[in-house]
Every structure is written in C-alpha cells, then in structure tokens.
Amino acid sequence: MTNALNRRELLRRAAAGGAFLTVPGVLAACGGSSNKAAGTTSSGDKTLAKTLRFSNWTLYIDTNNKKKTHPSLAEFQKKYGTHVQYTEDINDNASYFGKIQGPLSRGQSIDRDIVVLTDNDRYLSLMIKKGWAEKLDKSAIPNIKNLVDVQLHPGFDPNREYSLPWQSGMTGIAYNDKLTDPVLSIDDLLTNPKLKGKITVLNSMGDALTCVMLANGDDPTKVTDASFNKAFNQIKKAVDSKQIRQFTGNDYAPLLAKGDLSAAMSWSGDIAQIGNTHIHWNVPTAGGALWTDNMLIPKGGNIYTASVYMNYVYDPKVAAQIEGGNPKTGDTGVYYICPVKGAREALLKTDPAIAKNVLIFPTKKMLDNVKIFDSNALNNQKYLTAWQNLVSG
C-alpha cells in the first residue's frame, strides 16, 4: 500500500465501496436473468423477432474461414431480416444441461431460442418430459416434409412436436493403418493383445453399449438387464486388463492423428473432418450406433422465429450448404449426416466429392447396419450409475 493512502482514506473508500454491497442488491444479482417467458411467447404471435438466439455445438455449421462468417446464417438475415446470434457453447450434453437446468427449473428464460441436444443421451428426453421445451409451430415449417423417413417417429418425441434433427452421425471404429492391421470388429478392439493400451472407448453409454451389444448379438434398441450386464462386463474386463486406455468425448481424435492411439471407438464426422488418409472409419462388422442431434426450443424461446429458422434449414439447398459448404466460395461444411431429403442432390451440383463421401451420405447398407439405443435404458438410474462408475471410477 502506498503511503499516500492513509488510514482515513482507506476507511472512506471502504465505506463508499460497501454502499454498493447492500444485501438486497447482491441477492438480486445472484438471481440471474429475470423471467421473460411470459413476454416473448404468446403462441399466436407471428411476427419475427429481431434476433434469433441459437446455441450449438462447436464446428457444427457452414463456415467461411477467411471471412469468419457462417454463410447460411447471413443468408437467413438477408431473407428474413432476423439476425442470428449464434453461440458455440455446447460441448457435451451433460455440462450444457447442467448449465441450463437451474434457470429452467425456476421458470426463468435461458435467453436462447434454439438449443441442440443429442438423442442418445438422457437430457433431450428429460427436457421434453419436464416440460422445458416449447411445441414447434408446425404451420411455419412446411419443409418438415423433407425430413428423412427414419427420423419421423423417435421414441422421445413420437410425432416430432418438440424437436427436429440438426445432424446425425454414426458410431463405429476408427483405426490408423500405419500402426495396426484393420480393426473392424468390437471383439478385436476390446481383446486383441496387440492393441493393449492403444485404444479408447467413448464415454457416452448409448454409443458404447450399442456397439458392444450388437457384437454380442443382443438388441440395443430393447435393452434388458441380461444384455446390459453382458455388455457392461465385457467393457469392464477390457478396463481391468488395461486394454482400454481412456474413455473419451471427441478428444480421442488428436490422439489418433498423433499415433498415441492405434484404434478408437469413434464418431463418423470427426474422421471426415480430420481428413487423414491413414485413418479409416468403419461401421463395426456386427453393426454400430446411429445418433441424432436435435433442435429444441427451450421454454421462453421465441417459437415463431425459431420455427421459421427450422423451416429455412429444411430447404434442401440450405441444408446442402450447411452440410457440405461450397468449394467455390471457400466455405466448409459440417460433414456429419444430413437429415434433409434432397440435400445430396443439391450437393451433387455444387460439391460432388462431398455428396459421394459415404461418411456424410452413408450407403443404405451402412444405414441398415446402425441402430438407435433404447431411450428407456438411457434414463435407467441403475445402468447410468454403473456406467459412470466404470467410466470415471
């Protein structure tokens, strides 16, 4: 402390500072945003908001890296006059849900009109079950007719009243051909002694168990205690024998590219994005998992504006732009699996290489071989606890 600041001066400043710290003021500051739900959401309101607040996962929309823009969002603004405030703040379902569940459970708005959650984790169905999602305004979404058939009636939202797919992806096995022979089956991945300590498994229960159950000849769409235990014990054995090095989210990708991992249970889009010719991705011989990230309007979001945006992305041309970008303008795409009919045809004209990439537009044979994990099992507390203890214990 400087000499100039004597005791009296200090006290005076402390008193002045203290005045701002009155208890009611502090408590009000703790409460977070006020309840805006009533103001913004009368269901009959058909005027577009000035701003659409959209939370998505990182690297999950078309991007022009030179201009640092998202062309499809700029186009939306040009067409409708609504600015999209696009935030890449979702890294995994659990953390994001943890962040928004507080305000939602108190009936407060989270200041978002669209959020994207995955169907093979429990939080998407929880949002709907808890009444924390708004119903879509389907009259504003005629393009819903372009939704691919396989996505029409999911268990968590049988008539698509609350959700629409953003992108899908497949879960399978990736391997690095410089380090190992092809790894094509789950049994090989989990038991081949040459791969000991050189593989990772995904920490999402739905992804991991779907693949292992299919390898066991069990049905992952209808999980029983017996099939759960069998798959669980098989993975536990691989943990105990140190075959499995780690459980990961998508942080396995750099390890695989660097050569620390020979093989990994992996998501198709990650491998399409890496674009490394030595890393190959396959649906496991006995089958893999299919999952879908879904757009949802959280309670308090602007239903009409969000629905108009959903209609916009279900236009095949827009979907093609988001999916594959555009090589002419230097836009990169998402490279996962597009849920919109007609997008592939649109892409064949602008970027045939992407349209023909089977990781992005999988063949029928691949799609027949991937399954969606039982949504009841995702909410089974006994399974979840056992799985989390294995993954983090």
Next chain:
Amino acid sequence: MGLFHRHRQLTPYLLLAPGVLWLTVFFVVPLGFLAYQSLESGNFDVGYSFTWAWGNYWDALRNYRGQFIRSLEYAGIATLLALLLSYPVAYWIAFRGGRWKNLLLLFIVAPFFVTYLIRTLAWETILADHGFVVHTLQHLHVLGPSGRLLATSTAVVTGITYNFLPFMALPLYVSLEQIDERLLEAAQDLYASKWKAFVKVTLPLSLPGVVAGTLLTFIPAAGDFINAQLLGSPQNHMIGNVIQSKFLELTDYPAAAAMSFILMAGILVAVVVYARAVGTEQLTGTPG
C-alpha cells in the same frame, strides 16, 4: 475524526465487514445449501426431498474410498515434488537474481497466462507415446519398449505438479526474499558452514513460505479432476472426477454434495495435522 476516536473499537469490524459480507453471501450460504442438499434423497426425474439421508455419506465412503485416498495421495506427492522443484529456484532468484529478479519471476508466471486446460493438453503432447520424452526414457531403459507415460499415474502427478507450481514458488520466493542477508553473514562469522547456516537460518526463516505454498498447492490439487481426466486412465481417476460425473452426468446432486463435504473434511484433517506438526505460528509468520 472525532467519530472514529469515539468508536475506535468499532473500526476493525468496519474494516472486516465487506469481506465478511462477501464470504457470507458467496461462501457460507452456498455451503449451507450444499449441506442441505447432501442430506436429501430422491432423483432428478421425481425431484429431491430432505430426509436426513446420512446414507449418502456412508455410500460415498464405502464406494469411493479408493478415489478419496488416491486424491490425497496424488495431491501429497505433487505438493512434495512442487516444493522440491520450487525451493532451489525461488532461493536462487531471491539471493542471486539481482536486477533480473522481476524478469525471472515473470518466467515462472508466464506459462500461466495460458488457460489451465491448454496447459494440461500440452502435457498430452510432451508425454506422447511417440514423443521425445518417452523415446529418451525407453532408450535409457527407464521405460520398457512398450512402456508409456500418458494414461498413467506418473502423468497425472506430473500434470498436477506443473499446474500448481507457481502457487508454491511465489510464496517461497516472498519469504526467502525477506531474509536479511546480514543474518547469514553473521552465522558464517560465527563459524557456521554454508550448509549449517542454511539449515539453522535460511530454512527456518522461509518456513512461512513453505507452509503457505504447500497449503495453496495441496488443497486445490486434492480436488482437481482435469489432470486425471486428460492424462490418466480410468485407474487413475480422482474424487474430483467422481464428483464431476455425479453432478453433471448422473444429476445425483445429494451424492455429489456429500462427497464434496467428505473431501473438505479430509483436506481439513490433513491440514490440521500438518499445521500441528510444523507449528501454527508458521501459518501467520509470527515468530514462535
């Protein structure tokens, strides 16, 4: 001025008030909520209710004893390593740094302008299976030909040590820097060898820094989960990983709250034992 003269005895409380208020609102009250939550039962789907569920504590201790012990163990080793690494460095800067002192201190702090996560991820590269460190150690037969460092306890402890190093080095530096060099000259005038002067004069005078540094390192290290998650395998996970997964993945708030309290109690016991051993006056730096 007259007001303060008359209420002189009130002055300390006035000075304390903002801090106390801050701690009450942002520490004591949330802690109370956490305590309340740790005794609830139920689950996220149906909701939680307060039932004096002491079972949460016993379950946590029974099921996760391994992770509790591992956390204290890793944090303890990392603290010791950080002390052994930092002491010579801080000593050298304090006594030999001369006009470069500030620059040298900046070198210690500089890596910490980078975020915690990135720093930890950097160790993933340093310790990579095909990296320089592993190859060298394999060459020296410290590691077997298929040996590795990533996803082992060594990597986790290394990561923690590195990440908390400045919390050790800076208090050490401050206490060493304050030592009056004339005391060392006096010791040598009285025929103490350099080593004896260090043991009898420097070390005791730097103890407040040692105590502050070890506490600042050990306490956050015991609750850390990032290092274990990124650099460890499932066999190396610490209690922080379990608490994180209970809170975020399982939304089992009561269990997570109970574990947080057990961890706090465990750290408190360790700190009290430690403070008893070195003497409480070292915590405040007042001569005993």
